[in-house]
Amino acid sequence: MKTIIFCLLTALVLLTFKTDSSYSIPTIPKYDENYWTLEKMKNAKPLTIRNRTRSDIKTIKNTTDFSKYTKSTQPFERKYDANGRKVDQDKAIPIGLLFVSKNDDDFTCTASVIDTDNGNIGLTAAHCLYDQNTRSYFDNVMFAPGFDNGQPAPIGKIPIAKMVVTNEFIDDNDDEFDWGMMLFNFNMNGLPLKHFTGALAIQFQPGDNIQTTFRGYPNGGNLENCPNNGQVLCTWQGVTTLADDFYVVADVNLGEGASGGPLMMNYDPNVNLGTLYSNYASFDELNDQLLGPIYDQTEFQELINELTQ
DSSP states (O other): OHHHHHHHHHHHHHHHHHHSOSSOOOBOOOOOTTSOOHHHHHHOEEOOOEEEOOSOOOBOOSOSOGGGGOOBOOOBOOOBOTTSOBOSSOOOOOEEEEEEEETTEEEEEEEEEBOOSSSOEEEEOGGGTEETTTTEEOEEEEEEETOBTTBOOTTOOEEEEEEEEOHHHHHHOOGGGOOEEEEEOOOBTTBOTHHHHOBBEEBSOOOSSEEEEEEEOOBSSOOTTSOOBSSSOEEEEEEEEEETTEEEEETOOOBBSOTTOEEEEEEETTTTEEEEEEEOOEEETTTTEEEEEOOOHHHHHHHHHHHHO
């Protein structure tokens, strides 16, 4: 009798665990393959950046043992051009402009191809995929890798097959979880997108005072040597620090359109690749600081699993 009761309780626990998942279910967006004309792409507005107004940000004392989070991948170099021809030492184009729409309004963000076994996974800010105003995902989500100076690269416009963001962002609009992923609807000669764009490596929680390269499409803001018009891929380099559960860049305002852009370690301009560890999520107006979330490795992998299963 005790054995039967134990088995029933065990089954109940397993059932409860299975149905009480803490991870989001991917959404398949509405997509019209004829939606994104060059005119619509040109007129799309940079998505308004999420602003925070906190009265105080205290730098975290570096007491966390980050050595257990040192697992990282290597950047994936581009193998083929847009015509499927093999390339040798060609610059990768893993970063691009992300186009989204909602209720006849068109917006842009920045997104990146990341290195996964699937090869068709991209990363951006959660608020670039999920609209808190309508409590729904954006429609007609499309990625233009290598977009620059108002023109897509030859690889063209890549539709999004699925999207997923963290539950913390959906439920609580939490900036600390302002990141999400997308599955690209791409297949050329049986190969995923990363073979044609290259892909950024991933590093979890690398620590404090990180030499960093950011790339994205700022509109407005104060980034030097950049037209800041939301159409040109621009670069910032400097140091991020850990503060109040974010990676922080002081005295840099990237305006709008750069949301979701990668914060990278070990960026190599010769191949245009680096190791992503965070993304531009929000801006603290009071302290004039760019904020990037700290990824949870388990949740990061779970979102990839949700997209690819």
